[in-house]
Amino acid sequence: MTKQISLGVFEMMNPNNGMPTWTHPLGKGDRYDTVDYWVGVAKTLDANGVDFLFFADTYGYATIDGVMPDLVAKHGIQFPGFDPMLLISALARETTGLGFVLTSPTTVERPYATARRFATLDHYTGGRIGWNIVTGSSQATTDDLFGVSETTTHDERYDVADEFVDVCLELWEGVWEDDALVRDASTNTFADPAKLHPIDHEGAHFRARGVFAIPPGPQRSPVLFQAGTSERGRAFAARNAEAVLIQGQTVAKAAAHVLDIREQAVAHGREPHDVKVVTGVTITVAPTHDEAVAKRQELENLYTVDDAAVIFAGFTGVDLTGFDPASPLTAITSDQGQTLVDRFVRPGEPVPTVGDVLDDFRMRANRGFQITGDPVEVADELQRIVDGSDVDGIMLEPTFGGPEAFEEFLELVAPILRERGMLAPLPAAPEPTSLRERVTGAASRRLPGGHPGARFRHETEPVAG
Numbered sequence: 001m002t003k004q005i006s007l008g009v010f011e012m013m014n015p016n017n018g019m020p021t022w023t024h025p026l027g028k029g030d031r032y033d034t035v036d037y038w039v040g041v042a043k044t045l046d047a048n049g050v051d052f053l054f055f056a057d058t059y060g061y062a063t064i065d066g067v068m069p070d071l072v073a074k075h076g077i078q079f080p081g082f083d084p085m086l087l088i089s090a091l092a093r094e095t096t097g098l099g100f101v102l103t104s105p106t107t108v109e110r111p112y113a114t115a116r117r118f119a120t121l122d123h124y125t126g127g128r129i130g131w132n133i134v135t136g137s138s139q140a141t142t143d144d145l146f147g148v149s150e151t152t153t154h155d156e157r158y159d160v161a162d163e164f165v166d167v168c169l170e171l172w173e174g175v176w177e178d179d180a181l182v183r184d185a186s187t188n189t190f191a192d193p194a195k196l197h198p199i200d201h202e203g204a205h206f207r208a209r210g211v212f213a214i215p216p217g218p219q220r221s222p223v224l225f226q227a228g229t230s231e232r233g234r235a236f237a238a239r240n241a242e243a244v245l246i247q248g249q250t251v252a253k254a255a256a257h258v259l260d261i262r263e264q265a266v267a268h269g270r271e272p273h274d275v276k277v278v279t280g281v282t283i284t285v286a287p288t289h290d291e292a293v294a295k296r297q298e299l300e301n302l303y304t305v306d307d308a309a310v311i312f313a314g315f316t317g318v319d320l321t322g323f324d325p326a327s328p329l330t331a332i333t334s335d336q337g338q339t340l341v342d343r344f345v346r347p348g349e350p351v352p353t354v355g356d357v358l359d360d361f362r363m364r365a366n367r368g369f370q371i372t373g374d375p376v377e378v379a380d381e382l383q384r385i386v387d388g389s390d391v392d393g394i395m396l397e398p399t400f401g402g403p404e405a406f407e408e409f410l411e412l413v414a415p416i417l418r419e420r421g422m423l424a425p426l427p428a429a430p431e432p433t434s435l436r437e438r439v440t441g442a443a444s445r446r447l448p449g450g451h452p453g454a455r456f457r458h459e460t461e462p463v464a465g
């Protein structure tokens with residue numbers, strides 16, 4: 001029997017969260033700047049049993065040699081972009097069970113501020129917050145915007161990230177004992193100072209000393225997501241992540257990726273299934289096969305090679321705009337997005353041309369499985385992916401950039417998946433559950449004991465539940 005999976009939805013808070021589609025009648029992405037739009041999205045997802053709404057985010061935007069290409073502003077290519085974190089309290093208030101996963105980088109942020117923001121949101125969401133830990137896409141642009149002059153290599157950024165996450169975990173897990181918050185007006189005791197344990201961290205990249213000013217929320221630590229897929233990115237995930245986002249392309253490749261993550265988790269002293277793997281899927285579904293194919297074609301017609309080249313440059317730092325499309329893409333290395341480059345240039349395999357790469361990228365951009373069909377075809381394909389790769393969840397990627405990307409799925413495909421036991425039954429009304437329980441299937445809202453962050457806990461503290 002196919003296993004039960006988690007269901008998420010991928011969004012970005014900008015007019016075109018994939019390829020430029022906002023001009024299409026179904027594209028509502030240009031409403032990204034209104035609270036009402038997102039409240040509507042969140043309520044629909046909540047009512048339909050979706051586990052989490054994921055916001056990808058970056059401070060940067062596509063640049064080529066430090067300059068923003070005109071097309072970025074003209075077509076609104078992942079630009080301009082708001083800060084999703086500031087919206088979450090409003091969405092949490094309007095929803096009951098939907099989780100929220102926010103992207104925040106370990107490059108230009110500081111551990112204490114990051115820990116504080118996520119701990120606050122753990123309270124305001126009632127334990128429905130997750131952190132997508134990124135070492136930064138558009139990093140060169142971000143560095144320019146933040147005035148960062150020292151250059152850090154791809155792998156060094158993950159070393160920094162390991163330490164960054166450790167500091168956060170120590171703040172979340174190690175400072176407050178479970179019963180440190182007393183709140184007893186009769187004795188004028190708000191918190192018990194004997195049950196607060198200051199941290200004293202001095203590492204290669206960060207120093208942090210003192211007490212964390214936020215008492216534990218329902219989850220204490222947000223659910224830790226991660227999405228880097230390079231060798232070093234996977235090692236980081238195996239150590240830190242509770243959920244890894246991948247962009248599966250074929251069942252065989254996804255299966256190998258999942259296996260690799262599980263094996264590396266074991267090497268870090270964790271159980272193989274302690275790390276859940278969620279793959280991106282772009283689904284174009286309609287009542288009939290032909291309608292779905294026509295819709296997908298309409299979508300692809302919106303994607304131009306020029307837009308693709310700009311997005312490609314933004315992700316990889318590699319400018320293909322000036323190249324002859326027939327020229328081979330040989331020996332490209334990029335510190336900004338090695339994974340993306342590796343996807344196209346593989347040792348021992350025929351070297352693609354610049355034109356091949358851009359055409360492929362135009363259709364897939366930075367995405368997972370592309371599935372088009374009628375509801376049963378889509379359900380069958382998802383079942384084949386889950387059975388064949390052992391992924392634990394799927395995340396719906398945007399199509400035209402409006403709610404249609406998930407509304408039709410929820411109406412047409414989700415009931416079939418529920419019948420097959422692949423999605424949890426829909427409760428009569430959304431139920432307040434922590435994001436950790438929903439995504440990892442854990443029985444506890446708290447970080448599991450096998451996670452490295454658990455080592456910061458105090459022995460006097462009861463096993464969290």
Ligand SMILES: Cc1cc2nc3c(=O)[nH]c(=O)nc-3n(C[C@H](O)[C@H](O)[C@H](O)COP(=O)(O)O)c2cc1C
Nearest residue numbers: 056057103134135136137227228229230233245339
């Ligand atoms: C599904 C998915 C979502 C991602 N979302 C973001 C994001 O929102 N912001 C970001 O800076 N990087 C994002 N990334 C990029 C990675 O987190 C990572 O920083 C990048 O791939 C470089 O690391 P790598 O070389 O290990 O892959 C995402 C990647 C994937 C697969």
